[in-house]
Amino acid sequence: MTQHEEEHKQHRVPYGEYILIWLGLLALTCLTVALAGIDLGRWVIITALIIASVKSLLVMNVFMHLKYEDRMFRLFALVALVTFIIFISLTFFDYAFH
Template identity: 45%
Template sequence: MHEEKNNHHIGYGTYVLVWIALLAFTSITVTIAGVSLGRYTLLVALFFAAIKSALVINIFMHIKFDEKIFKVFLLLSGFTLLVIFILTFFDFLYR
């Protein structure tokens, strides 16, 4: 059981592929920022930032292959942050 968990090693190739994908998404984000999409510019930029962070967290940070509990923690803290954002904006918008 221990062997199985800790020996899930990712090869060099996978990392390089993820890196290429990250660079591709970066260039897409920069290119799109040059085109005027009005109010959607921010949404598109955040969308690509979210994809990039998902790649980094899952592959570079191994969360996909590590103990489930780390993923639970991560979702929990992300959810906490989301709740704080939503509550703050409720306060700000309807004060």
């Protein structure tokens, strides 16, 4: 296989896997809604962010095929993720120290 062909090879994901991930995302959404009704105090934001992060990872890895792409694309996605974490963290230098 030439390098060109290798770059363009398609990874086929079985439909079953997509459906499984979709059900997983629905379950996590239900969990978010359920947790919204419970007073978790200062853990509210942390739990919401953890659930949202897991959902994002599932979407990026499976639906956006990042799991099957080469290292460069994963690195780019990581840059975006790290930037996002830094933005949120810096904002909390304001909110957490009021």
